[in-house]
Structures are given as structure tokens and as C-alpha cells.
Amino acid sequence: MACDQVSAELIAAATGLHRTSIIRRAEREVWVYATQAVRGGRQRLYWVSTLPAEVRTPVLTHIAKAEAARAKELAAGMATGAKVALTARIDARAAQAARQMGLANFMKLPEAGKQRAEAKAALLALWRRWLQASNLPKTRGTELFCHEYNAGRIEVPAWVRETRPHVSPNSLDNWSKELSTEGLARLAGRAGHHRKGCGIIDTTPGLKDFVLGVLVEYPHVSAKVIMRGIKARFDASLHPSYRTLQRFLATWKEGNEQVFTAVINPDAWRSRFQSAAGSASENIVRLNQRWETDSTKGDLILADGQRHIIVGVIDVFSRRLKLHVSRTSSSAAVCSTLRRAMLDWGVPEVLVTDNGSDYVSHHVLRVVDALEIDHDLAPPFTPEHKPHIERVFGTFCRDLVELLPGYIGHSVADRKDIEARRSFAQRLMKQGGEPVEIRMMPEELQTFCDRWTDTVYAHDGHSGLNDRTPWEVAAAWTGPVQRIADERALDVLLAPAADGNGARTVTKKGIRLDNTYFNAAELGGLEGQDVTVLLDDADIGEVFVFDLDGNFVAKAVAPERTGISRTELAVARKAHQKEAVNAAKAELKAAAKRADTKNLVRDILMERGRAAGKVATLPRPATPYSTEALVQAGRAARAADPQAPIVSPTVAARREALRVAAETEQAKPAPVVQLETRETRFRRALAVQDASLAGTASAEDLAWLERYRKTPEFRSTSQTYADFGDAALTA
Numbered sequence: 001m002a003c004d005q006v007s008a009e010l011i012a013a014a015t016g017l018h019r020t021s022i023i024r025r026a027e028r029e030v031w032v033y034a035t036q037a038v039r040g041g042r043q044r045l046y047w048v049s050t051l052p053a054e055v056r057t058p059v060l061t062h063i064a065k066a067e068a069a070r071a072k073e074l075a076a077g078m079a080t081g082a083k084v085a086l087t088a089r090i091d092a093r094a095a096q097a098a099r100q101m102g103l104a105n106f107m108k109l110p111e112a113g114k115q116r117a118e119a120k121a122a123l124l125a126l127w128r129r130w131l132q133a134s135n136l137p138k139t140r141g142t143e144l145f146c147h148e149y150n151a152g153r154i155e156v157p158a159w160v161r162e163t164r165p166h167v168s169p170n171s172l173d174n175w176s177k178e179l180s181t182e183g184l185a186r187l188a189g190r191a192g193h194h195r196k197g198c199g200i201i202d203t204t205p206g207l208k209d210f211v212l213g214v215l216v217e218y219p220h221v222s223a224k225v226i227m228r229g230i231k232a233r234f235d236a237s238l239h240p241s242y243r244t245l246q247r248f249l250a251t252w253k254e255g256n257e258q259v260f261t262a263v264i265n266p267d268a269w270r271s272r273f274q275s276a277a278g279s280a281s282e283n284i285v286r287l288n289q290r291w292e293t294d295s296t297k298g299d300l301i302l303a304d305g306q307r308h309i310i311v312g313v314i315d316v317f318s319r320r321l322k323l324h325v326s327r328t329s330s331s332a333a334v335c336s337t338l339r340r341a342m343l344d345w346g347v348p349e350v351l352v353t354d355n356g357s358d359y360v361s362h363h364v365l366r367v368v369d370a371l372e373i374d375h376d377l378a379p380p381f382t383p384e385h386k387p388h389i390e391r392v393f394g395t396f397c398r399d400l401v402e403l404l405p406g407y408i409g410h411s412v413a414d415r416k417d418i419e420a421r422r423s424f425a426q427r428l429m430k431q432g433g434e435p436v437e438i439r440m441m442p443e444e445l446q447t448f449c450d451r452w453t454d455t456v457y458a459h460d461g462h463s464g465l466n467d468r469t470p471w472e473v474a475a476a477w478t479g480p481v482q483r484i485a486d487e488r489a490l491d492v493l494l495a496p497a498a499d500g501n502g503a504r505t506v507t508k509k510g511i512r513l514d515n516t517y518f519n520a521a522e523l524g525g526l527e528g529q530d531v532t533v534l535l536d537d538a539d540i541g542e543v544f545v546f547d548l549d550g551n552f553v554a555k556a557v558a559p560e561r562t563g564i565s566r567t568e569l570a571v572a573r574k575a576h577q578k579e580a581v582n583a584a585k586a587e588l589k590a591a592a593k594r595a596d597t598k599n600l601v602r603d604i605l606m607e608r609g610r611a612a613g614k615v616a617t618l619p620r621p622a623t624p625y626s627t628e629a630l631v632q633a634g635r636a637a638r639a640a641d642p643q644a645p646i647v648s649p650t651v652a653a654r655r656e657a658l659r660v661a662a663e664t665e666q667a668k669p670a671p672v673v674q675l676e677t678r679e680t681r682f683r684r685a686l687a688v689q690d691a692s693l694a695g696t697a698s699a700e701d702l703a704w705l706e707r708y709r710k711t712p713e714f715r716s717t718s719q720t721y722a723d724f725g726d727a728a729l730t731a
Contacts, residue, residue: 004379005034005045006059014062015055030501032360034377035369042372049380050355113188119163120175120187123149126156127172142169174205200240201248207238211248219264223249287477290316290376291348292389293337295329295358299397300407303439310396310449311337314389315345318474319462321392323449325442329356331363335494338367342490345474346481350374352386362501370493370550392457400452405439492544495534502532511545511556518543522554524574525581681708682717 008026012019023044026033032050036043048059109117131141148154150166178186182202201208210233214226223246230239240248253260284290293313301307309329314321322341326333342348351373353359360377368375378385401407440448461467484490498504504511506526510519511533518533523545531553534544541561545553688705691697697705708714 004048006048006063007043007045010062011046011051011055011059014058030360030362030365032355032377033375035375037374047355047377047379109185109188113185115159115163116189117184117187119160121179121184122156122160123164123167124172124175124179126154130154139169142172146172199248200238200244204234204238207234207240210234211245212252215249215252215260216263219260284316286349286479287317287474287481288315288346288348290350290352291341292316292352292386293334293359294354294386294389294393295333295356296393296397298325298445299401300404300445301439302445303441308442308445309333310393312389312393312396313337313341314392315341315348315474316388318477319388319392319465319470320345320474321453321457321470323396323453325446325449327442329358331358331361332496334358334364335367335496339490339494342484343487346483347371348373350376352376352378352389354378354383354386355380363496366497367494395457396449396452400448400456404448492534492536495536495544498533498535498543502534503530504533505530511543513543516558516560518545518556518558520545520554520556521575523556524578526553678713678717682714682721685709685714 008019008022011017011022015022025031026044026046029052031046033044033046036045048056051059127142127145130145131138134141134144136144145154146167146169149156152161175187186203201211207230210230211226214221214229218225223242226249227242227245230245291313293311295309295311297307298310299307306327309326311324311326311329311333312321322337322344324333324337324340326336338351351368353364353375355377358364365375376385383390458471459469461469465473498513504513506523506529507517508527510517510523511531513533530548532546532548532550533556534546536542536544541558543556545556547553685705685708688697688701692702692705
């Protein structure tokens, strides 16, 4: 998608950066761009040729890859039949072009010459088909074709082989070039070289290219110098006569006037030959729809000995014109010209400028953006993009300007003629009677420009307006006109920014500018923030301060320059700062209250409890475990105990009964006693919290939870559990 302008989105995609970073860098480095209306707002399109090298290279690579991908997709989608048809069409067009270029001369050739030309043409067609069918690289395919043809293994009509029994790769390349550039007659050879296009310069390989190459590189070179170059580069047998070279140069220049003019004078070519179908103003249907502006150096030397710049702006619809005289073409001069035009005519919809530094400066771009004017930036070296202002400059310079004192002519030749006439007049005068030319002051030239545009140009019929005058067209317009009612607001907007594009940071002392601090009460509370500072041309002691969103903040003053009390200003600013800071603090406190941040810890614990309490495990009741082996082992162990003394049978029976009763009681499961630990207590707390949220907790559990939450154990375990989860309970 070859294009001259790209969006920030495309640059971001090509460089891998964020779109916001691209826009910020573009504003910081003042990249050249044009604005375009899109749905929902406006879009900036940056000129690829003016981007920094480290940005331009990936952008061009990105575009090239996109082009290659689309071409690859197109090629992949072509069927075999489509390829054959395309090849046939290309061959047909080449043959048709060849017939058109050389048919007339070919018909004048003798039969032998025609046969030579036709044989070569047949071999060229056969060679092209061979390359297409073999699918080999051109060099390898050509070598193989020549080898097979010379060996007689390629079938051709007998008269072709009879005429050209052998062929070489160089011959095929030369014939192909000659056929495409000079037609079929050239393939006949040097026979009939006396005819047009068949002379020694035309037919000698490389000689014509050398002569034309020197002519293009050095358009004003003489035939004598070219002849010396031929003798230095070519064999003596190939040298044309000096007269032949002169005739060739004259004939070629006459037959290629447009091309030669484009080489030696591109501006003259645009004026005389460039296609101008339609009208540059055919789509302009409203007053102030499109303005063009540019600068030119006046053809006058003023009283200070300098040629001043004239900045002009023209409304394309009505052809109204404003001219502004300035020592140099600067952004301030451009803005002054726009100010006068906007106060008299209204605000334009589109402003067309070139890419000169004065027209793409931060000052001009800021003004155009602030007024929401579309900025149409002409590509480099394209004066035809703004033809109306270019043409009106010529009208101005060739009108009454030629009658003004200090006029020096429109060109070097004009100036030499004027100086020669002046010198001749001085020689005619008597001794001591040297004339003194009284030149104009810049103010006088400005007055002249205003009178000429308002009383002469505005009331002359214009061919582009159907012989109506600019004044008549503007007066007849009944549609709406966007006008700026507040002239002072426009002055502030057009004010130049402080150095560094006006960027400053508000400090405790104010805004530092030109080794002076500017202060205002409204700056209180903005300490540490970046602002934009515009200068007041009418008062060096005051500046205009805007925030980065373009909102007006204050008119700051320098006490040393204005006589205002520094103490009073400091007190006022401190009061404003206190008020602003207190208001901000109150808003923050209100936000904290609305967010209920004091209970944040409780909410975190409850949320973590809900997540972890459902998987907590508590000690389970114990079940007695015994086997016959264990019973017998126990009896064996007790058998080793000391023997009791012998007792009576009655006592023995009573003791045996007691023993059996004891063993029976021992066989019953022992009650399980659960011991409370830090883990069980905390897990119980989590379970009670869940039950409280579900509305199923008992009053006893809630009372226990309230007491437990006040203990140090709960607070420390809660913090650890929030950081480490279950691992904190098992550590």
C-alpha cells in the first residue's frame, strides 16, 4: 500500500511502540503532518519522507511487507490458465508496440533487410517462449537456448536458420533492447543507416546512450565537449563526425523537447507541459472553503539594502488576497498574515501550505489545531498543489511593482539589463550629477501592497471567476461565514510560545522564563505540574498560562517588570494554594469514606476465610484397634509380673470376678478427648464467621468469636494467614 502519509497507528504497528508514545514523540519533535476528518474527530497523517530515519525505516519496511504479502496472495491465486493468458497478452502487446514503432521504416527496407529483421524477431519470440516453458533463471535459460539452437536441436523454419545459423546470449539481449526502443526496422542491421534512426550514433552499441547520458547529466554541454568524451571512450572506427554529432543533438532536442525541458528546468516543464486537465478550483463552492498561503522574496531592494519577504494568503473561491511584508519568512509573519485575513474574511475550512520550516513550526501548527482548521500540507517540490497563490505572486511582481524604486527585475538577466541601463544613464550625465535613487521603507511597501490588493487586484476581472472581480464574488456570497468576534482572544491564540514550544513547570517561586519568575495567584496548587506559556507581544512583563489540555489558567506577571508588589502576589498565591490543596484533601477524604477503607482488613479476612474455611480439616474421633495377637501378647506381658500370694478359694473367686469385670470394662472404647490448638481455634473462628454470614451461627458461638477476635493470637494469625494461607497454620 504505497503511500506518502501514514497514521500513528501504522507507525506504532511498524515500530512495536504504543500509539500514545508515537503521538507524544511527534509533538515533541514537531513531525510534519496533515489533518484529516474521520468519523468521531480528526486524525493526523504524518509524511513518511519527513520522519526520523529510525522511524522511517521500519515504516517503509512494514509497508513493503504488506505490499509483498498482497502480491504473493494475488500470485498464489492465479490459475494456470490465467498465467498462460497473461503471457499471451504481454506477447501480443509487445508485438503490437514493436509494429507501431518500426512498421513504417520496416516497410521501406529491401527484402534482404526485412528477412534479417524477421528472422531475429522470430528467434526473440522463440527465446521468450523457451524461458517461460523451462522455468529457469534468465541467464541460465538463455545460455541453454543458445547451446541447443547452435547444435540444431531446436526446430525453426529453414529460412530463419539460413539467415541466423548461430546466436549468442549477448545478441539476444541486444536485439530485445533494439526491438523495444527502436522498432522492427532496427533488427535489419546497419543497412539503410542514412535513414532516420539508422545513423552511426543510433546504431553503434553504447554510443547513443553515452551521448544522451552526457546530455542529461550536463544539459548545457557543447557538442565539442561531447566529441572529446567520445574520443576518450570509444574506438576511432566508431567516431562520428563533428557535424553528425551536431545534427544528432539538434534533432534529438527538437524531437524530445518536453523530456529535455523536464531535465534542465523542471519549473518550466510544469508551466509549459505538465498535464492540467480540469481546474484546481472546480470543487471549491464556498467562501473560505480553501485558503492557500506561501512566501516569496520581493523583486525590490528597500531602503535598508535588503530584499524583504512577502507572505501572501488567497481565498480560492473569491480570489481575495492579503500580502504581508516581513524581513524574513517566519512563523510570526505567517501568523500575522493569517490574523489580518481572519479578522477581515473569517476563518477558513482548509489551509494549504508547503512544508517549509516557517509553515510547519510548532507555533503555526498549534494555531491551526486550536482553530480546528484542516492543514493541507503540500508534498515537497509540488508548487502545483497550491497554484493560485503561486500564480498571484507572478501577477503582483509583474504589475505596478516594476514601476517602484528599487526594482531589480524578475531574473538575473533582467537585473543585468537594469544595471546596464543605469550605468549608461550615469555615463551620459555631467560630472557631479550622479542620480540618487530614493528607495522605499518596509512600511511604505506594506502600504503599497495593501492599496494594490484592495483597489487594483480586488477590482480586476479574473478569468477563473468568469471575468468577475474578487470583490464581486465575495460581495455576492450569502452563505454563512465563520467569524471571530473576540479579537483579543485571537491575539492570545496567535501569540508565540516561549522557547521550547512553551513547555514550563510550575515551581514554588512561579514560572521561570528569561531569568525571571512569572507568578499569579491561580498558580497556587499547581506546583510541580507542566503548563504551556504564551508570550504577550504587547507587554514583556506578562505571559498567558494554559494547562496541557489547553484550558486557560492565569495571566502571570513578573513583578520586576510590572511594578506589582511581590509580597502581595505571594500572599495571594499562598492563599489560593491553601484553598486548592484543602479542597483536594477534602475530596480525597470523602472518597475514602465512600469506599469504607477502614474495614478493608475485615473484608479481606472474611473473603480469605470463605475461600479457605471450606477445606479446613479438624481432628476426628478415635476408634479402638485390637487383634487376637495383641490380646495374647498382653497376657504374656502380664504373666511376667510378680506372683500374688496364695489365697483362699473364696477370695480367689472374688478376685477372678473382679478381674473379668475389669477386662470387660477395659475392652470398651475409651472416650476421645480433643485438645484445642491455635489451628483449631482459628479454624473455628473462620467457621463461625461463615455461619454468621449465612445466618446460622448460635449466640454462644458469636459471643466466643467476639472474645477471640480481641486476642493477640487472632490478630497475628490473621495477618500470617492472609500472607501465607494454610501453610501459616501448619508451620
